[in-house]
Amino acid sequence: MTHANAGGLxxxxxxxxxxxxxxxxxxxxxxxxxxxxxxxxCGRPGKNLDTALGRKxxxxxxxxxxxxxxxxxxxxxxxxVDRIVxxxxxxxxxxxxxxxITDVGSVKRFVCEAAGELPAGITFIGSHPIAGSEKQGxxxxxxxxxxxxxxxxxxxxxxPREKVVSLTSFWQSxxxxxxxxxxxxxxxxxxxxxxxxxxxxxALAATLALENRSLTGGGFQDTTRxxxxxxxxxxxxxxxxxxxVTAGLRAVVSRLEELRSAIERGDKGRLEELLKxxxxxxxxxxxxxxxxxxx
Amino acid sequence: MTHANAGGLxxxxxxxxxxxxxxxxxxxxxxxxxxxxxxxxCGRPGKNLDTALGRKxxxxxxxxxxxxxxxxxxxxxxxxVDRIVxxxxxxxxxxxxxxxITDVGSVKRFVCEAAGELPAGITFIGSHPIAGSEKQGxxxxxxxxxxxxxxxxxxxxxxPREKVVSLTSFWQSxxxxxxxxxxxxxxxxxxxxxxxxxxxxxALAATLALENRSLTGGGFQDTTRxxxxxxxxxxxxxxxxxxxVTAGLRAVVSRLEELRSAIERGDKGRLEELLKxxxxxxxxxxxxxxxxxxx
Numbered sequence: 349m350t351h352a353n354a355g356g357l358x359x360x361x362x363x364x365x366x367x368x369x370x371x372x373x374x375x376x377x378x379x380x381x382x383x384x385x386x387x388x389x390c391g392r393p394g395k396n397l398d399t400a401l402g403r404k405x406x407x408x409x410x411x412x413x414x415x416x417x418x419x420x421x422x423x424x425x426x427x428x429v430d431r432i433v434x435x436x437x438x439x440x441x442x443x444x445x446x447x448x449i450t451d452v453g454s455v456k457r458f459v460c461e462a463a464g465e466l467p468a469g470i471t472f473i474g475s476h477p478i479a480g481s482e483k484q485g486x487x488x489x490x491x492x493x494x495x496x497x498x499x500x501x502x503x504x505x506x507x508p509r510e511k512v513v514s515l516t517s518f519w520q521s522x523x524x525x526x527x528x529x530x531x532x533x534x535x536x537x538x539x540x541x542x543x544x545x546x547x548x549x550x551a552l553a554a555t556l557a558l559e560n561r562s563l564t565g566g567g568f569q570d571t572t573r574x575x576x577x578x579x580x581x582x583x584x585x586x587x588x589x590x591x592x593v594t595a596g597l598r599a600v601v602s603r604l605e606e607l608r609s610a611i612e613r614g615d616k617g618r619l620e621e622l623l624k625x626x627x628x629x630x631x632x633x634x635x636x637x638x639x640x641x642x643x
Numbered sequence: 644m645t646h647a648n649a650g651g652l653x654x655x656x657x658x659x660x661x662x663x664x665x666x667x668x669x670x671x672x673x674x675x676x677x678x679x680x681x682x683x684x685c686g687r688p689g690k691n692l693d694t695a696l697g698r699k700x701x702x703x704x705x706x707x708x709x710x711x712x713x714x715x716x717x718x719x720x721x722x723x724v725d726r727i728v729x730x731x732x733x734x735x736x737x738x739x740x741x742x743x744i745t746d747v748g749s750v751k752r753f754v755c756e757a758a759g760e761l762p763a764g765i766t767f768i769g770s771h772p773i774a775g776s777e778k779q780g781x782x783x784x785x786x787x788x789x790x791x792x793x794x795x796x797x798x799x800x801x802x803p804r805e806k807v808v809s810l811t812s813f814w815q816s817x818x819x820x821x822x823x824x825x826x827x828x829x830x831x832x833x834x835x836x837x838x839x840x841x842x843x844x845x846a847l848a849a850t851l852a853l854e855n856r857s858l859t860g861g862g863f864q865d866t867t868r869x870x871x872x873x874x875x876x877x878x879x880x881x882x883x884x885x886x887x888v889t890a891g892l893r894a895v896v897s898r899l900e901e902l903r904s905a906i907e908r909g910d911k912g913r914l915e916e917l918l919k920x921x922x923x924x925x926x927x928x929x930x931x932x933x934x935x936x937x938x
Binding site: 594603622 | 792822833836840842843851853859861864866869871873877881882885888891893894899909917922924925
């Protein structure tokens with residue numbers, strides 16, 4: 349795999365807040381792409397931080413977010429969606445002027461709104477690297493997790509342009525393509541491409557009777573794979589994007605009702621037509637993944 | 644991979660009717676497991692039959708089903724669901740007494756009912772090897788397609804026991820585990836484990852807007868993979884199992900409505916509970932496949 353290079357990034361010390369799968373994959377990606385600066389891992393003392401230190405993904409472990417924030421010029425908040433806002437506030441309260449803070453949350457509107465009022469000189473710009481896995485923890489960190497994937501940035505019109513440029517180069521250095529969107533447009537799109545698919549996979553998995561388990565094939569397994577994700581983490585995502593998620597769910601349910609109606613009426617023409625649209629859309633994407641998922 | 648052995652099968656000449664992906668994978672599996680008899684491939688003259696002959700998966704190509712049936716002691720009908728019954732009737736009309744006919748259709752009740760009245764001495768027993776792919780054609784034939792998978796047999800109480808035993812050993816020799824079920828129980832279970840998942844994947848794929856394509860991750864790709872299947876083939880499956888499929892769809896839609904309601908109410912407890920059931924069910928299965936799907 350061709351590696352992008354993190355050697356020229358305009359940051360000396362990068363803080364990773366939350367050393368789970370995403371945080372540690374960022375650290376691993378920085379290392380393997382030759383980031384010359386220092387990486388501070390911040391989180392509760394325990395297995396993840398120990399693993400990150402043991403694998404030398406971070407130079408230093410810090411359990412106090414304020415202390416970590418005070419020494420970084422880029423802070424990447426990788427905690428679960430329902431903790432992001434609080435962590436941004438704590439970090440911003442102790443960071444030096446000029447510090448750039450971002451996050452990796454799958455929901456952007458409420459984060460960007462809540463992070464609107466930060467101390468002078470501190471910039472927050474939302475990020476959503478569309479990469480991940482249903483696996484959790486630093487033990488599954490993957491330095492190529494972001495390679496070839498898309499990262500959405502959600503700057504405000506008032507965000508300093510040079511900070512947007514720095515953040516863009518950060519994600520590009522991990523192998524990502526960067527696109528800019530408004531937080532609202534991001535949340536609308538991701539409801540359809542990630543949040544609703546998760547709920548659909550969950551609904552399907554939930555209806556599987558124990559006695560039918562041995563009669564599932566690769567189709568059922570693929571269609572429900574992301575239902576193996578963490579219920580708490582995903583609940584927080586759905587509730588933080590409730591309006592768009594419920595609208596997206598209605599669209600899928602309405603399509604399912606159309607399919608059901610065509611089957612009940614024995615309307616082969618309509619059924620094939622609906623399935624053809626689905627096939628065309630699906631054929632426009634790549635093959636199934638080998639385990640990566642966008643949370 | 645440890646290969647089961649087809650050397651001792653109680654058949655001299657096996658006819659494969661319909662030389663697409665499944666038919667040619669059966670032929671390839673018989674070859675690689677050292678079936679010593681002859682394999683007759685039957686279908687319309689064209690690319691699939693040419694490929695099957697060129698790859699030496701079959702010994703002889705025959706475009707006339709009656710003529711093929713007359714020389715076989717096992718006939719495996721691998722044509723699409725809406726052609727199976729007709730092909731069984733044609734084959735049975737020319738087969739010698741003692742001949743066993745089976746099929747590989749994903750729907751069993753209507754096939755078994757229609758195949759109830761065959762000439763004396765001809766036995767039909769339904770099979771459904773739960774293995775497949777969204778790919779089509781002999782070019783994608785895979786001699787290990789059936790390895791480690793389940794095959795459902797749907798004999799009637801009046802089916803000669805020695806024929807059930809022979810058919811069991813046939814699928815076992817391709818590496819499959821064999822279970823017996825009534826056609827009705829099969830159709831009810833497969834509606835839930837295969838047919839409804841396909842419709843759910845299709846509904847999801849159909850709602851993907853073009854501008855959101857680049858914002859899909861591995862989750863969306865896996866969840867919709869089977870929506871790439873052939874619309875005609877799948878329409879025939881859904882319509883042949885309409886009652887069970889629509890009941891299964893109602894169950895999934897009702898679960899989706901429960902999830903939506905919990906999100907709208909902001910009921911984190913209920914939401915997590917529903918996602919936990921889904922996760923438990925999903926964790927009880929294996930990892931996602933590398934391309935195999937049960938049609």
